Amino acid sequence: MSARKESITRCGAQIIDDLSTRGLVWSGSGRTSTPTFDDFAPYAAAIPLGIPEIDQALPGGGLQRGSIHEFFYNDPLQPRAIPTSLTSVIAHNAHKLLTTQGVWDEAARPRSTLWIGKRSWPTPYTLVGMSQDRASATSSLLHSALFIDTTNDRMTLWALETALRSPAAHVVIADCPRLSLTATKRLLLAARERGTTALLIRNSKDSKYPSCATTRWALSPTPSLYDTPLWELSLLKIRGAALRSSSWIIGINEHASSLSLRVFPRVVDRCHQEETTRDKYGT
Amino acid sequence: MMPLPLAEALISGAYTEAFDPIRDYNALYALAVWCRRFSPLVSIDYELAVAHKRNELRTLPSLHYGITIDLTGTEKLHGDIDLLCQRIDALFQYRARICAAPTIGGAWALSRYGPHTPCVARSIPALTEALTNLPIRSLRLDRLCVERLADVGMYTIGELLSLPRHTLGQRFGKPLVYRLHQALGSLDERLNPVEERARYERHRIFEPPLTNRRAIIIAIEALFHDLVRHLRAEQISAGLFSLIICDTTFQSICKEFPLSSATNDTKHLLSIIQPIIDSMRFCGEAREIILRAQDTTRSIKEQRSFTAQDFDASEIARSYRELLNTFGIRIGKDRVSFARLNDSYIPERSFSYESAIGALQEAHDVVMESPAPYTPRERPSTLFSTPEPITTIAMLPDKPPSCIQWRDTRLPIISGYGPERIAPEWWRGELRQELFSTRDYFIIQDNTGRWLWVFRDQRTHEWFIHGSWT
Numbered sequence: 229m230s231a232r233k234e235s236i237t238r239c240g241a242q243i244i245d246d247l248s249t250r251g252l253v254w255s256g257s258g259r260t261s262t263p264t265f266d267d268f269a270p271y272a273a274a275i276p277l278g279i280p281e282i283d284q285a286l287p288g289g290g291l292q293r294g295s296i297h298e299f300f301y302n303d304p305l306q307p308r309a310i311p312t313s314l315t316s317v318i319a320h321n322a323h324k325l326l327t328t329q330g331v332w333d334e335a336a337r338p339r340s341t342l343w344i345g346k347r348s349w350p351t352p353y354t355l356v357g358m359s360q361d362r363a364s365a366t367s368s369l370l371h372s373a374l375f376i377d378t379t380n381d382r383m384t385l386w387a388l389e390t391a392l393r394s395p396a397a398h399v400v401i402a403d404c405p406r407l408s409l410t411a412t413k414r415l416l417l418a419a420r421e422r423g424t425t426a427l428l429i430r431n432s433k434d435s436k437y438p439s440c441a442t443t444r445w446a447l448s449p450t451p452s453l454y455d456t457p458l459w460e461l462s463l464l465k466i467r468g469a470a471l472r473s474s475s476w477i478i479g480i481n482e483h484a485s486s487l488s489l490r491v492f493p494r495v496v497d498r499c500h501q502e503e504t505t506r507d508k509y510g511t
Numbered sequence: 512m513m514p515l516p517l518a519e520a521l522i523s524g525a526y527t528e529a530f531d532p533i534r535d536y537n538a539l540y541a542l543a544v545w546c547r548r549f550s551p552l553v554s555i556d557y558e559l560a561v562a563h564k565r566n567e568l569r570t571l572p573s574l575h576y577g578i579t580i581d582l583t584g585t586e587k588l589h590g591d592i593d594l595l596c597q598r599i600d601a602l603f604q605y606r607a608r609i610c611a612a613p614t615i616g617g618a619w620a621l622s623r624y625g626p627h628t629p630c631v632a633r634s635i636p637a638l639t640e641a642l643t644n645l646p647i648r649s650l651r652l653d654r655l656c657v658e659r660l661a662d663v664g665m666y667t668i669g670e671l672l673s674l675p676r677h678t679l680g681q682r683f684g685k686p687l688v689y690r691l692h693q694a695l696g697s698l699d700e701r702l703n704p705v706e707e708r709a710r711y712e713r714h715r716i717f718e719p720p721l722t723n724r725r726a727i728i729i730a731i732e733a734l735f736h737d738l739v740r741h742l743r744a745e746q747i748s749a750g751l752f753s754l755i756i757c758d759t760t761f762q763s764i765c766k767e768f769p770l771s772s773a774t775n776d777t778k779h780l781l782s783i784i785q786p787i788i789d790s791m792r793f794c795g796e797a798r799e800i801i802l803r804a805q806d807t808t809r810s811i812k813e814q815r816s817f818t819a820q821d822f823d824a825s826e827i828a829r830s831y832r833e834l835l836n837t838f839g840i841r842i843g844k845d846r847v848s849f850a851r852l853n854d855s856y857i858p859e860r861s862f863s864y865e866s867a868i869g870a871l872q873e874a875h876d877v878v879m880e881s882p883a884p885y886t887p888r889e890r891p892s893t894l895f896s897t898p899e900p901i902t903t904i905a906m907l908p909d910k911p912p913s914c915i916q917w918r919d920t921r922l923p924i925i926s927g928y929g930p931e932r933i934a935p936e937w938w939r940g941e942l943r944q945e946l947f948s949t950r951d952y953f954i955i956q957d958n959t960g961r962w963l964w965v966f967r968d969q970r971t972h973e974w975f976i977h978g979s980w981t
Contacts, residue, residue: 301981303961305918309981312892339827351894351978352850352862353885370850375864376838377846387842396831449960449981451925456888457962457980480887480980487887 275322281491282476287469295442296415296426300435302448310429311447312350315401317489322399323369340372342391345384345403348429349375354487381405392418392426404428412439442467456480458492532568543578543705552581554702574623579615581702596629612638616694620649635696643669650690659683712803713738720759720796727797731788734802739777742804748773750806758795769844771835771868773808779833783840839868857933891964891978898975911953917976922957929953
């Protein structure tokens with residue numbers, strides 16, 4: 229009896245695992261196995277961040293496609309700064325997903341990545357460094373990236389919605405103005421209709437308002453003793469799932485030839501603290 | 512024939528323009544179309560048309576830039592030919608050489624080589640008499656034939672006429688005989704009339720003028736449907752639509768819709784154009800509405816496959832073009848762009864954005880990519896559009912600063928790397944113009960963990976911040 233029950237539970241777990249990999253079932257307990265780049269299911273529904281520790285915490289192994297994700301950058305000196313390194317990495321991973329899926333042939337133009345709002349444009353070096361293999365040079369991210377310069381908020385929202393509804397856009401990265409809950413719901417419906425992913429960068433003061441985004445992230449710079457800049461990446465919310473571990477220190481992976489990120493251990497910098505106390509108190 | 516500087520020295524203040532034979536050809540063609548007011552059959556020189564087709568306009572002698580008007584049957588309209596020639600002469604402001612003759616060849620010869628202008632030959636004998644003293648070149652023969660005739664001492668047409676005709680063909684070639692007979696009227700010569708280039712436009716005049724805004728919008732949409740239906744019937748796609756609305760004071764509003772790729776899909780066009788029209792402001796009353804389709808190309812109707820899904824390559828390509836069209840018209844052509852990496856290590860010039868609309872997208876696909884010249888650590892991920900000035904405190908020469916003041920905040924620096932010197936590109940001649948001075952770039956990290964890209968200007972010793980790693 230118990231053996232039969234065990235086998236049913238095992239089958240059930242397998243089925244749920246299978247469905248979770250396809251993104252049809254979300255579970256917040258992190259029981260799913262993380263897909264790597266080599267063994268993607270043909271219609272994988274998540275864009276991995278390329279950082280295993282963070283991907284494991286996300287249901288589906290990454291950012292879900294066909295939905296919107298919000299990013300807040302906390303920096304008092306640069307209030308409208310955009311986390312360009314992180315968004316470039318996500319855009320690169322999404323683009324790689326397209327070219328390895330094999331649904332498109334090389335001659336056709338694959339779906340494009342759009343950057344809306346002049347502030348959100350990264351320097352093009354971050355996009356070029358991503359095409360490592362020559363074979364896919366024709367479909368590199370830089371060539372299929374469209375940059376749109378909008379002048380006011382209404383135009384940005386209109387451009388965002390039009391891009392989300394078009395089958396030709398794959399990932400849309402936008403510098404968003406203030407959005408209400410209904411506006412985010414509308415964008416979510418538009419994204420879900422076509423399977424387009426939106427990465428919205430919002431003002432950090434808006435993080436206290438509710439929204440319909442599937443995940444919400446906050447990024448802020450941290451002092452680093454390494455050669456690379458470090459940021460503290462916190463996961464604020466996953467829609468419809470319980471949140472487990474929520475913040476990591478990430479930085480540019482200096483050993484990779486292209487832009488990629490990895491997790492760094494938290495190191496408390498005591499030598500600088502000592503210096504400041506010495507200056508202050510003279511001991 | 513002399514070099515341009517010599518000519519400019521001889522005549523001071525002369526106006527010079529580059530030689531552009533295609534522009535001249537187009538202008539002549541337009542002039543020929545204008546000349547259709549005198550007669551329905553107007554043509555340009557056959558040699559000119561052939562040279563244009565073969566792209567040999569640069570080597571064509573300028574004698575061939577001429578217009579031939581066939582006046583057969585227009586006597587009742589114009590009356591006396593003399594008067595007509597004088598009128599045309601006056602219309603061309605006495606700058607053209609004009610001749611009227613019974614044959615095309617004769618008219619060509621007399622107009623180029625005739626003694627005076629305007630010159631009228633009313634009959635074949637008069638023409639023959641007028642042609643007697645003209646050089647043989649005026650028969651439109653090639654140089655070899657003319658030289659051969661000159662070898663035997665024949666320089667004018669009169670001397671040629673005195674020879675027995677039946678021997679001319681054997682001795683000097685058939686073209687000579689043909690041209691001679693054409694000039695004297697024994698052989699027919701064909702004229703290829705110019706045709707006005709097809710214009711696709713719909714034009715409606717309203718009497719009394721429309722004042723209601725809703726009525727104007729309905730009229731525009733009706734014209735639009737009509738025009739697009741006509742385009743589809745002729746299998747033409749247009750890349751540019753222009754809308755002109757004239758009001759009763761003869762002022763007009765012109766609105767252009769440039770598309771990134773020619774299309775004649777009604778639904779798509781309507782979805783782009785309708786919001787623009789709805790938001791247009793009409794002042795006054797609309798007396799006349801003109802809708803034009805320009806930049807036309809042939810489009811072939813293809814049947815979309817039954818099984819075409821949304822993720823098919825052709826569907827994606829089509830919706831990509833439609834997306835570009837929508838953005839281009841609503842936001843503006845210049846605001847939708849691709850990024851290009853340039854061959855320069857000066858940061859502001861190392862990349863540029865060019866408009867996606869009208870750019871050759873195929874060129875992007877073919878270009879092989881070289882790996883990035885900079886690692887992500889060397890160049891910031893966000894570059895400011897203009898460097899911001901900062902003040903540095905406790906700066907050591909040629910070392911990163913230890914404290915900077917930026918946007919009214921004092922930031923102590925905990926680590927810095929550098930300097931990296933970027934000098935002006937001497938091969939572009941900037942050292943003379945002093946547009947760009949040498950910069951020493953440093954990568955610094957402040958106590959909150961921000962990584963900034965600052966530089967010191969070598970000439971003025973001022974510090975600026977140019978980008979940051981966000």
